[in-house]
Amino acid sequence: MKEKKYTLLQNMKYYFTEVKRYRPIMFLMMAVSILISVAIIIVTTLIPTVLISLLTDGKAIAMPILLLSLGVAILSYNKLMMAQRSFMSGVGVRIVRFSVLIISKFLSMDYEQAEIESIHKAYMRSLENGTGNNSCGTEAMYTQSERLIVNTLSLIVFGALLTQFNPLAFLLTLAVGILNAYLLTFKRQYREKTKPQWSVIDSKRHILKRDAIKHENGKDARIYNVQKVYMERVDSLTESRLSYIRKEASIDMKNRMLSDTAILIRDLFVFIYLINGALSGAISIATFTLFFTMMTSFNVWIQEIVDAFHLLNIASQDINDVRTYLEIPEASNTHPISNAEDITIQFHNVSYRYPNASHDTLANLNFTLNPKESIALVGVNGAGKSTIVKLILGLIKPTTGTITLNGEDITQFERKAYFDLFAPAFQENDLWALTLQQNVSMSKQDSDTSRMHEILVRVGLGDVVDTLPKGILTNMTTNIHLDGTSLSGGQIQKLMLARALYKDAPIMVLDEPTAALDAIAEQNMYEQYQKLAGEKSSIFISHRLSSTRFCDRILFLENGVIVEEGTHSELLKAKGYYADMFAIQSQYYQKEDSIDEESISNLSAHSEA
Incomplete structure (x- = not known):
């Protein structure tokens, strides 16, 4: 520069x-x-x-x-x-x-x-x-x-x-x-x-x-x-x-x-x-x-x-x-979004390579997120799951290929209007030095406090809010406010979920925001979240495959490529990557059974292939 x-x-x-x-x-x-x-x-x-x-x-x-x-x-x-x-x-x-x-x-x-x-x-x-x-x-x-x-x-x-x-x-x-x-x-x-x-x-x-x-x-x-x-x-x-x-x-x-x-x-x-x-x-x-x-x-x-x-x-x-x-120039796209109700997002031969990287993180991806559909992106660390989320949200642009919304290239849309379509909860998260109410509502000018209370209760923060000195008006963190309150990692992640639900956007995105929760709590949270989301389109990312069994479709990624796709039951029957990883993970939560060595061998063989 x-x-x-x-x-x-x-x-x-x-x-x-x-x-x-x-x-x-x-x-x-x-x-x-x-x-x-x-x-x-x-x-x-x-x-x-x-x-x-x-x-x-x-x-x-x-x-x-x-x-x-x-x-x-x-x-x-x-x-x-x-x-x-x-x-x-x-x-x-x-x-x-x-x-x-x-x-x-x-x-x-x-x-x-x-x-x-x-x-x-x-x-x-x-x-x-x-x-x-x-x-x-x-x-x-x-x-x-x-x-x-x-x-x-x-x-x-x-x-x-x-x-x-x-x-x-x-x-x-x-x-x-x-x-x-x-x-x-x-x-x-x-x-x-x-x-x-x-x-x-x-x-x-x-x-x-x-x-x-x-x-x-x-x-x-x-x-x-x-x-x-x-x-x-x-x-x-x-x-x-x-x-x-x-x-x-x-x-x-x-x-x-x-x-x-x-x-x-x-x-x-x-x-x-x-x-x-x-x-x-x-x-x-x-x-x-x-x-x-x-x-x-x-x-x-x-x-x-x-x-x-x-x-x-x-x-x-x-x-x-x-x-x-x-004076660094910024994008000034002003193209309006004609239909924000029935949204279809499609990846057309999308590849992405991070600056100064020697190889692509994603390679020639093709898939569709249909209206009111819930999909899960699963796979090992580094498979490209979070990169897909950044691309869908418009935070980064494809190196090659095109992402479309209802058939139109998403890079031409006015940024704020496009961002308004999504309610994400990210893996990396922290509190702003604002009130709890402002941490949930964020860009909302007028907060619906009764609805906010309902959401906070549903995500498991009702008891926490009741103990705060000023309720939802309590300042978060002590970075600025001497009377501020700190929350635990798990509580912060629940607050991020509440923020996404409160925004009430057409598409919900959960990029492993429940990593600080145990497996059972994560599964319950995801299922609760899906119920609260209603008929909205949803994207879930998790390392724990049991947490995303309820999704309409599951994409299993390996080295930036979709290697398997289907429902939970379909992927288990296929006995491929997904089935082997699910078998390994499920035994971690069984008290007596040992880990299936055959599944580990199969998963390693798939990866090498």
């Missing part, structure tokens, strides 16, 4: 366009903050000159000091208030606007796209570099723009005044500032050149940090004493990252040495000019004070401008990462 490259001005325009959409009042806040900051700089720079002028003229200074102090105090208070609001607004843009845009993009983009390694890395870079902390681009662009404008305006105001005293001093000061800006480009260019390398290191460190705090890793970390191995890996990545930081520091040190030398030469010239002028009487004490104060302030303003410009360029690099991810 090619990284986007935009100029600083292009990224500033993009950023402030988003600010305008998010909160346009921020422009007024920035303008007021800038005016107050410049006013404070002008007043504080002129105060010493005004007071010395009053003293040399023999005038009282008590009242002017009081008024000036009061004015500065009022301005400083307002600056503090505006700075706080500006800070919160900058944080808001970063978190509420850009973080939400990035995460929303990830949650809505094609599943197959999200699985691509380069796109996932782009997603991680956009989050970490673009929105990870206060110095990231989507906040720094706001704060550093204000900083640049404030110091530039101050430089212009006093630069015009300085040229009245000594144009050469102004030009020399400006030249030193330009030199500093030029020297900083070396550091920035090195950072941009090496960013592909150190950003990968940062991503790996982030992943290690995430793994360390995962609750499910806690037991292994202690029992297997993983701390030493883990810290060695962390230290290795940290050392690799420090090598780039040290190089940046080395470039920065050399730049500082050259910059400080130029500043020293400039200051020698200015001080010689001031001292000669004061000794000859060409410059008054008040003028001397103003000139000296301005030159001292010039150092600060120019350095602030240079630093702000440097940080804006770094922020622009971060925003490049954000735009690279947000």
